[in-house]
Amino acid sequence: MSTLEHALQVFAGQYPEQAELAAEYLALLQIEGQNPFCRSRLAGHFTASCWLVSADGKRVLLTHHRKLQRWLQLGGHADGDSDLAAAALREAEEESGLTGLVVLPAIFDLDKHWIPERGDVPGHWHYDVRYVVRAGKSEDFVVSEESLALAWRDIAALAADESGDASLVRMARRWLRRS
Helix, strand or coil: CCHHHHHHHHHHHHCHHHHHHHHHHHHHHHCCCCCCCCCCCCCCEEEEEEEEECCCCCEEEEEEECCCCCEEEEEEECCCCCCHHHHHHHHHHHHHCCCCCEEEEEEEEEEEEEECCECCECCEEEEEEEEEEECCCCCCCCCCCCEEEEEEEEHHHHHHCCCCCHHHHHHHHHHHHHC
């Protein structure tokens, strides 16, 4: 059993409301042929994101995503890396410019979402695996090419925003329950 398979099973036990989704992720790992960690698998592939929290645990760093035109957590393609925690940390560092970040190895959230057709890339599914990444002392971020902006947002305010992005609200509420 791979590390990711084990982590998905543990996650499903901890968060029964997402157990069915975790089973879909486990099924993706069993498909023969194309590597599910590569974006070339157009039927759907794994991505890695992070819930990048401030050192005090009260704020999360979000990106105003250039392509999707929405405020989201940092993250991106695994690019063949089956260690999705490492991929989430790499994306956090690349997209924020922050140093001294630490990724927690347990899966924090799962979100399967449709990515619309863009240019010569057809629409496809992202099987996003999300990890908590903790910021160090410095919170001075640098906006990358992938973002229109970055901002530290109050987690309690995100959790209370009934009109907010459903996955951000879910993660904010989960974080507050854990803290």
